[in-house]
Amino acid sequence: MPTPEFILTLREKIGHDPIPLVGVTAVVVHEGRVILGRRSDNGSLTPVTGIVDPGEEPADAAVRETLEEAGVQARAIRLVLAHQIPRVTYGNGDQADYLDLTFLCEWVSGEPYPADGELTEVGWYDLDDLPELELPDMTARIAAAVSGAAEAQFYGGR
Template identity: 55%
Template structure:
């Protein structure tokens, strides 16, 4: 997947030092199904996700990523989960500290398909068909399933 231009410009200034970035994960429901793809870079099946662009509202980012990656139009219904991810170090040494915002979205239109090359396949799966997904992805889906639950946050507990 291509690195956003703003990240490349930051990397020119900070090298491989950790960058704090905001990411979004869109869990889309057209009924009791969720679109899941297969990543072009590592073959893993994720939910639609991406990086929030500078000045972009996170919910708008979730809508944009669904259109760009999976070719579907969605409406964001609620924030489901907020989590600081463990530091990620890429093969080139770049380090990133992602804060991921998981949004429950409602499918509006479009047949899921690999729209921009980040995913090699995309299709709707039933909630019982998630066995090959990483547990963290399944957890995000589970937290987004409930329509009226308040958002969950990692941390914030007294030590």
């Protein structure tokens, strides 16, 4: 999926300077499995992720991104992790500071497939036998989602 229009509009005004953005991670689980997809931009295997649109509720963004990227209808159950991702600098020089909100989501319907091209492959993975994920932070997001903890986790100033 291309860069959201609101970000392109901001870039016209501020150039490559850092933009604070809210991102979501949807950890979609069903019957002991989780949906993971291989990102088309860097090849990493991850849960569904995306950017919250202006005025959009973060849980709604997690559900929307799951449908857009993986073709699966899901329902956000609860916030499980809130953390700041270290500044990202893209190949073109654009910088972004993402606050990631990770949600435990439950599968409602549909079989996962790479719906919009943002993921090159998508499928169910057994939670008891997950492959090693290239980005260790993604393992922490999944762990937070399936931990059973009643409260969301926070990094830093706990």
